[in-house]
Amino acid sequence: MSTIRIRSPAAYWLAVPAALWMLCAVVVPALLILWVSFWGGRQFSAASPLVLDNYTRFFGNQTYMNLIVQTLIHTATLMAICGVLGYCIAYFLVVKVRNAKLRTALFLAFIIPFWTSALIRAIAWVPFLGTNGVINNALMGLGLIDRPVEVFLYSRTGISMAQVSLYTLMASGPVVYMLAQIPPALREAAMTLKAPPGVVFWRIIFPLTLPGVVIGQVLVFLNVMADFATVATIGGNKIALLANLILNFYEGAQIRAAAVVSVILMACMLIGVVAAMRVVDIRKLGA
Amino acid sequence: MRSRLTGWALGTLTVGFLLYQWMPIATLSLLSFSGPTGGTTFPMNGVSLHWYRELWDASIMNDFKPPLWRSFVLALACSAVTTVLAVTAAQAMRGKFRGHNAFFYLLLLGIMAPGLLVGFGVALMARMLGVEPSWNGTAFLVHVSWTLPFGFMAMLAIFNRFDARIEEAALTLGATRWVAFQRITFPIVLPGIIGAALFGFSLSYDEFARSMFTTGADQTLPLAVLAQMDRQLTPELYAIGTATTVTSFFAILACIGSLALIRRSMRRG
Amino acid sequence: MPEAPVLAQLDLELRNLRKRFGSFVAVDGVSLQIAKGQFVCLLGPSGCGKTTTLRCIAGLEEPDDGDILIGGREVTRDAPWQRDIAMMFQDFALFPHMSVAKQVGFGLEMLKRPKAEVARRVAEVLKAFEITPFADRKPASLSGGQKQRVALARAMITEPRLLLLDEPIGALDYSLRETVMIELKALQRRTGISFIWVTHDQNEAFSLGDHVVVMNHAKIEQQGSPEDILQRPRTPFVAGFVQGNNVFRGTIAGMVRDQALVRTALGEFEVPLLGAVPTLGSAASFSVRAERLRPTPEAAWHNRMTLTCQTVEYFGSVRRYILARPDGEVIKLDQFGAEPAYLRVGEEAVLGWRTEDGMLHEGAPA
Numbered sequence: 041m042s043t044i045r046i047r048s049p050a051a052y053w054l055a056v057p058a059a060l061w062m063l064c065a066v067v068v069p070a071l072l073i074l075w076v077s078f079w080g081g082r083q084f085s086a087a088s089p090l091v092l093d094n095y096t097r098f099f100g101n102q103t104y105m106n107l108i109v110q111t112l113i114h115t116a117t118l119m120a121i122c123g124v125l126g127y128c129i130a131y132f133l134v135v136k137v138r139n140a141k142l143r144t145a146l147f148l149a150f151i152i153p154f155w156t157s158a159l160i161r162a163i164a165w166v167p168f169l170g171t172n173g174v175i176n177n178a179l180m181g182l183g184l185i186d187r188p189v190e191v192f193l194y195s196r197t198g199i200s201m202a203q204v205s206l207y208t209l210m211a212s213g214p215v216v217y218m219l220a221q222i223p224p225a226l227r228e229a230a231m232t233l234k235a236p237p238g239v240v241f242w243r244i245i246f247p248l249t250l251p252g253v254v255i256g257q258v259l260v261f262l263n264v265m266a267d268f269a270t271v272a273t274i275g276g277n278k279i280a281l282l283a284n285l286i287l288n289f290y291e292g293a294q295i296r297a298a299a300v301v302s303v304i305l306m307a308c309m310l311i312g313v314v315a316a317m318r319v320v321d322i323r324k325l326g327a
Numbered sequence: 328m329r330s331r332l333t334g335w336a337l338g339t340l341t342v343g344f345l346l347y348q349w350m351p352i353a354t355l356s357l358l359s360f361s362g363p364t365g366g367t368t369f370p371m372n373g374v375s376l377h378w379y380r381e382l383w384d385a386s387i388m389n390d391f392k393p394p395l396w397r398s399f400v401l402a403l404a405c406s407a408v409t410t411v412l413a414v415t416a417a418q419a420m421r422g423k424f425r426g427h428n429a430f431f432y433l434l435l436l437g438i439m440a441p442g443l444l445v446g447f448g449v450a451l452m453a454r455m456l457g458v459e460p461s462w463n464g465t466a467f468l469v470h471v472s473w474t475l476p477f478g479f480m481a482m483l484a485i486f487n488r489f490d491a492r493i494e495e496a497a498l499t500l501g502a503t504r505w506v507a508f509q510r511i512t513f514p515i516v517l518p519g520i521i522g523a524a525l526f527g528f529s530l531s532y533d534e535f536a537r538s539m540f541t542t543g544a545d546q547t548l549p550l551a552v553l554a555q556m557d558r559q560l561t562p563e564l565y566a567i568g569t570a571t572t573v574t575s576f577f578a579i580l581a582c583i584g585s586l587a588l589i590r591r592s593m594r595r596g
Numbered sequence: 597m598p599e600a601p602v603l604a605q606l607d608l609e610l611r612n613l614r615k616r617f618g619s620f621v622a623v624d625g626v627s628l629q630i631a632k633g634q635f636v637c638l639l640g641p642s643g644c645g646k647t648t649t650l651r652c653i654a655g656l657e658e659p660d661d662g663d664i665l666i667g668g669r670e671v672t673r674d675a676p677w678q679r680d681i682a683m684m685f686q687d688f689a690l691f692p693h694m695s696v697a698k699q700v701g702f703g704l705e706m707l708k709r710p711k712a713e714v715a716r717r718v719a720e721v722l723k724a725f726e727i728t729p730f731a732d733r734k735p736a737s738l739s740g741g742q743k744q745r746v747a748l749a750r751a752m753i754t755e756p757r758l759l760l761l762d763e764p765i766g767a768l769d770y771s772l773r774e775t776v777m778i779e780l781k782a783l784q785r786r787t788g789i790s791f792i793w794v795t796h797d798q799n800e801a802f803s804l805g806d807h808v809v810v811m812n813h814a815k816i817e818q819q820g821s822p823e824d825i826l827q828r829p830r831t832p833f834v835a836g837f838v839q840g841n842n843v844f845r846g847t848i849a850g851m852v853r854d855q856a857l858v859r860t861a862l863g864e865f866e867v868p869l870l871g872a873v874p875t876l877g878s879a880a881s882f883s884v885r886a887e888r889l890r891p892t893p894e895a896a897w898h899n900r901m902t903l904t905c906q907t908v909e910y911f912g913s914v915r916r917y918i919l920a921r922p923d924g925e926v927i928k929l930d931q932f933g934a935e936p937a938y939l940r941v942g943e944e945a946v947l948g949w950r951t952e953d954g955m956l957h958e959g960a961p962a
Contacts, residue, residue: 043494043508044422051422055430058416058475062433065472066440069448076451086455129344132337148583149345153352155582156575157533159549160568164351166560167358167368174354177369205348225689228656231676232683232760233750234706237333243702247693266441269535273556283443290447290540299451302444313439 070306077299084295094296098304104285108304111282114196115264119211121204122260123253126211130252134219147216154209162270165202169193169274194276202270207263211256218252219245251320258316262309282308352572359565366562378562379570391567394551397462398532401547404463405470405531410524412471413478417486418508420479437476442536445469450540465541473537474527481526485519518588525585529578533571606668607632607757607790608653613662615648622648623659624814630807633788635781637805639798641837645814646794650760653792654683667757677706682751683760687767688743690735696746697722697731703754717753725749741772748780752787759784761793765800777804798838802826810834827885832957835883842889842927845881848874856956858882861923865899867954874956882956884949886916886930891938893948900948903927905939919947 044051080091098104129150137143153161168174169192176188192198222245230240268283280288282305289298362373382391416434420427446469453465460466493515497507535549542550548571555564608630615623623645630636638646651657653664655676664672671679682703691699701718709717722728725745735743744765751759764780765773781804784791795801801808802822809819810833818825818834829835835843846860851873855866858880867882874880893900903919906926910916910933917929917939929947931938939945 043498043504043512044418045504046423047425048422051419051424051427054415054419054422055424055427058412058419058479059430059433061412061468061475062437062472065449065468066437066445067433069445069452070440071448072451072455073444073448084454125340125344128337129341132334132341136334136337146341146345149349150341152576152579153348155529155579156352156572157549157568159533159535159552160355160571161352163552163556163560163564163568164355167354167565168351170368172368174369202351205351208344208348223687223689225685225687226691228654228676229683229685229689230691230702231656232654232679232681233703234677234754235702236675236677239706244691262439262441266443266536268443269553272553283441286443286447287539290450295451298447302447305441306444309439309441 073299073302073306076295077303079296079299094300098297098300107280107282107285111265112308114200114281115261118200118203118207118264119257119260121200122208122211123257125204126208126213126256127215127249127253129208130212130215130219134216150212151209153205158206159269159273161206162202162273165198165205165274166193169198169201193274194278196275196279198274199271199279202274203264203267206267206270207260210259210263211253214252214255214259215249216252218249222248254316254320258313261312265305265309265312355565356569356572358562359569361562378566382563382566385563391548391551394546394548397545398548401462401467401470402528402532404467405474406524406528408471409474409478409527410520412475413482413523413527414520416475416479417482420483421486434476434479437472438480442469442473442534443539445472446537446540449537453541460541460543462538462542462545462547465543466538466547469537469541470531470534473534474530477530478523478527481519481523482516485516485523489516518585522582522585525578525582529575533575605632606630606665607634608792609663609665609668610649610653611663611665613649613652613659613664615645615652615657615659621814623652626662626811626814626816628809628816628819630790630792633784633790635784635791635804635806636793637801637808638792638794638811639801639805639808640796640811640817642796644811646796646811647762649811650683650762650792650794653758654681654760655679680757681760682754682756682758684747684751684762684764686763688735688747690743690746690750692735695732695734696727696738699735700746700749700753702750707754721749721753740768741776744768744772744776748783752783752789755787756789759789759791761791763795764793766795766797773800780804810837812837828955829883830955830958832881832883835881835955835957840886840928840930841883842886843881843883845879848876848878848880850876855951856880858956862901862921865954866951867956868952870956870958872958880956882954884954886928887914888949888953889927889929889947890949891929891945891947893946897948897950899951899954900946901927902944902946905941905943905945908937908939908941919945 044054077094078090078092079088080093081088133143133147133150137146166173170176172188173192175192176185179185180188192201226244226248227240230244231237235243266283268281268287271279271281271284272287282301286298286301286305289295289301358368358371359378360374360376361371361378362375363377364372366372385391416430420431424430449465449469450460453460458465489512494507494511497511498504502510533549535547535553538547538550546554548567552564552567555561606629608628610626610628613623613626614621626645626649638649640646648657652659653666655671655674655678659672662672663670666680691702694702697718700721701714704714704717719728722731725748727742727745727749730738730742730746735746738746744767747764765776768776777800780791793800793804802825805822807819808822808825810817810825812833818830820828825834826838826840829838829841832843832845835841844858844860844862844865846858848856849859849864850857851869852866854869856869856874858865858867865882903921905917906920907918908915909918913933915931915933915935915937917931919927919929921927927947929938
């Protein structure tokens with residue numbers, strides 16, 4: 041019993057505005073992209089014939105194929121780095137820090153930047169990475185190099201460095217949630233059953249946090265795949281990944297090509313999410 | 328106790344990452360105070376408010392004040408709509424209507440869908456309908472589709488923690504459902520709602536991926552920053568970044584404060 | 597307990613164990629010897645240090661001071677997985693992601709036993725604990741009683757020297773507890789493994805334990821057989837904690853032969869002296885069990901008082917009278933339930949007891 045009756049018409053009508061808004065702003069537009077990606081001809085018209093030309097042209101271009109592969113490799117690299125780093129941090133914060141105040145302080149220090157603008161955070165990396173930047177100056181000051189190196193700004197390394205700082209929290213958050221749910225008695229029970237710490241971790245703790253790991257990986261995957269701003273800001277115009285291609289095509293008025301890339305991106309993401317859902321039930325982590 | 332070594336290793340890693348995460352933000356803020364001859368990196372060539380003054384007396388070309396105003400109004404509107412729709416949607420979810428699972432996934436989709444694609448799709452839709460993209464039209468539509476799911480999830484979490492027996496008590500005391508919601512449920516979850524509203528505000532205020540194709544000629548602040556990045560990186564951008572970040576900190580503080588408030592009121596209840 | 601046997605035969609020995617958490621002293625100088633195959637109950641109110649003591653034995657807490665010997669071997673600094681123990685946890689602590697068979701076999705797997713042997717032993721144990729039908733199920737789908745069996749099977753399969761049980765039936769329904777207690781007692785007898793059972797429930801402790809250790813404020817108050825503790829409480833705390841005692845507080849007013857004269861608010865009473873002779877005028881307390889009191893006492897009994905009956909509680913086997921004391925407390929009087937009632941509510945009665953039924957306590961009364 042609550043202020044809303046189960047299965048009442050009121051519940052249904054309360055849901056309608058939000059549902060309509062999401063349909064109009066997300067579902068219909070996504071279907072439109074799919075439709076436009078099959079448009080033939082040159083006009084922007086709903087009467088365009090449906091053809092496969094846009095796809096054959098795209099897949100026929102070796103440069104674009106390489107770009108897909110590079111995007112996937114780049115994303116996988118970040119998933120690995122953020123995943124390991126995020127797990128270690130989550131484990132430290134939940135398991136190793138005993139002092140509640142210290143834990144809250146560290147946790148806030150971890151999470152607060154996430155609530156500020158991602159764009160500003162990406163820009164903040166620029167003065168760090170340049171040939172005249174903080175990192176190069178520091179390395180030269182330490183005598184490790186005698187000439188500025190150019191591997192940071194306008195490079196995949198620099199992009200990865202910034203993205204690691206942006207997305208590690210996403211890999212870590214769900215693990216924190218899962219770790220905090222594990223009763224300490226499970227670890228202790230395993231120890232009294234003669235399991236040393238390493239075995240306790242791999243046989244008990246890790247399997248129980250696996251759903252959190254998977255959700256975190258999905259979040260990093262989705263965000264890195266779709267991140268064009270960090271790539272544009274730090275990579276300049278020299279580096280492009282799949283998401284930047286959409287931007288370039290759109291600005292070049294190549295709507296159909298932009299739609300094709302969008303569909304490919306959506307397909308990659310859908311495959312990723314479905315694969316993850318086979319491993320864990322996402323609802324268990326949600327509300 | 329026995330695994331101190333692991334603890335130290337993980338602790339070093341964590342603190343190292345925190346430094347890694349905060350250093351650029353700190354540097355950005357520091358460089359925004361560099362002297363008039365200072366560049367986009369060290370040395371600062373003095374300490375001044377020059378770049379903030381530049382920002383204020385900007386020329387028409389790179390005046391950030393109108394975009395700032397637009398972003399602010401847009402975020403305010405998004406926050407208001409999000410709050411109302413999130414509360415009704417979460418309340419509806421508690422009613423477990425037919426298809427409430429699909430409804431949950433529909434909202435989850437709003438979080439998972441990449442912003443650039445959502446913006447692209449809405450731009451296509453606007454073009455088909457013959458609507459000109461604008462910051463207070465199409466951009467508003469996509470911004471809410473981004474902030475609403477977060478507000479919804481936050482409200483679900485808040486309602487989950489909420490002890491429904493309090494409502495039952497009100498109902499057994501003769502309150503109608505609507506009165507019970509107004510007089511009991513709403514005041515108790517109010518701090519949570521305020522938190523969700525602030526969260527919605529900051530999400531919309533910082534949003535740029537969805538805005539790319541849906542804003543039209545009158546840009547919002549993040550788009551103006553991106554455009555300026557494209558032209559030239561100046562310490563002015565650092566000044567904007569610092570100002571924005573400081574504003575976000577205040578919003579977060581307010582958020583944490585309201586969460587602490589809800590926790591306390593729940594404990595008292 | 598009988599005379600302390602030789603060291604090597606002890607299953608467990610604690611020597612002056614101490615553990616503090618910050619400024620809170622959890623265990624303060626606990627010493628204990630447990631002979632082979634004993635059923636020992638650690639009894640006390642919550643926060644008395646019984647669970648911390650158990651966790652020190654398991655190696656889950658590191659004591660600040662003192663020694664722990666298991667089977668004559670010093671293990672104080674050993675990790676839990678290096679000790680010859682098994683433990684049953686309050687909420688069973690079953691691994692949610694492992695099937696029943698998998699987690700019952702976990703201990704043997706950790707001992708690196710061959711796969712075939714593990715499988716054979718698991719099948720045996722599952723059968724012995726009557727949980728074979730659930731072998732492939734996950735813990736979430738089991739009832740409380742089934743979970744308890746799985747937890748027990750998981751702990752027992754390695755045949756440890758000591759089984760540590762932390763409120764092991766606290767999570768079960770009341771109706772199940774009695775059956776489980778009988779089974780566990782039989783299991784302990786059959787296997788000869790020493791059980792150390794932590795509980796705050798004195799019915800559990802006195803019906804199961806060969807040896808009961810009563811703890812309070814981080815210290816052992818008294819240890820002995822259940823009968824010893826029930827009939828001869830040695831401290832005011834034990835007398836008050838154990839059901840059915842009437843506690844009297846006063847001062848030593850005199851000494852006659854081997855008896856002390858204790859002056860209380862209800863009058864002066866004779867109590868037999870035990871060992872140390874208290875000084876005149878010092879604070880003292882003693883207790884008399886409720887079933888040792890009699891209405892209409894014999895003329896020769898010195899100890900007597902006149903009280904009014906306030907309430908009568910009938911439990912079937914026992915009829916309990918609550919009589920008001922002038923100092924605001926109450927006196928309990930128990931009578932065998934099958935007999936006709938001694939008293940009615942509101943009636944005044946003279947109660948008395950034989951001098952040897954009074955138990956003088958050690959130490960100043962709290």
